[in-house]
Amino acid sequence: MADIAFLLLIFFLAATTMDSDTGLMRQLPAIPDPNVPQDVNKINDRNILEVKVNKDNLLLVEGQLTEFNQLREIAHDFILNATDEPNMPEKEVVNIPFFGNVAITKAVISLQNDIGTKYGVYIAVQNELIAARTELRDNLSRQEFGIPYEKLDEERKGAIDDFFKVPISEAEPKRIGGDQ
């Protein structure tokens, strides 16, 4: 009996992981210095994917009411712009290590919430957007290096990150949807 108990004990010791926290990493931008004039780079309208969430947790993408499960695909297609549509993001030829001169997308995702939006919905939207970007990076990595993005070394990861930069810009939540 004691032997069996020991076996069990060792099994549990080996099998247990302490529940680890996972989260979406964010680095807040630096506070702008009021003395230094802001670098106002007007981003071309076609490069911005406008995502808005209102107080009733409804999703508006580029002015269209959209279901949550479509967001990832829309973001994916928007960033990729495979057919070079004129109303989709521009591309710019840049030299990137491992890739040479390639046309990379200038896409930016702009996210705006209402102050009445639920935090869970906010995270769900963020998650979908990040997932779309991650998927593109992963596909590129498999295509170019033959291994998943997660297994790349830092240099190659950096190159892929440069290829699909796609900043997700968060505007300050506003009261868009009227009273709470």
Place this chain on the structure above:
Amino acid sequence: MAKFVKTGKKSVKALNTSSLPDIVFMILFFFMAVTTMRETEVMVTVRIPDATEGKVLEKKSLASFIYIGEPLEAFQALYGSEPKIQLNDTFKEIADIQDFIAQEREQLNEADKTKMLVVLKIDRDTKMDQYKAVLTDGFCFSR
């Protein structure tokens, strides 16, 4: 001089202890299964939103935790049922976050100060205005 007389018939039988280790093991397992490790007691309900793209928090020692959510039922009589901010073991206001972060930062050694993380655990039903307030008012000095 008194004599100890052995009355063989009345002697108590030796207790059979061969199953004692098993019982001890049982107790050990019970406590292993029941115990959860936790540094601070969370006093608010936090149902963390689901996300698939999360990254694992590797160095817990660098992280400070901020919880936002409705107080647990036991505390609702005292603090009401509106979402509250919990820092360490007490309910605090948004204005206290700056001090809290500065304090937590002081406790880290020099090399780790730039790598400090603040983990926000916010209930999924909390409204964005709370989150916005934490970001804009709570963090405005420390970036």
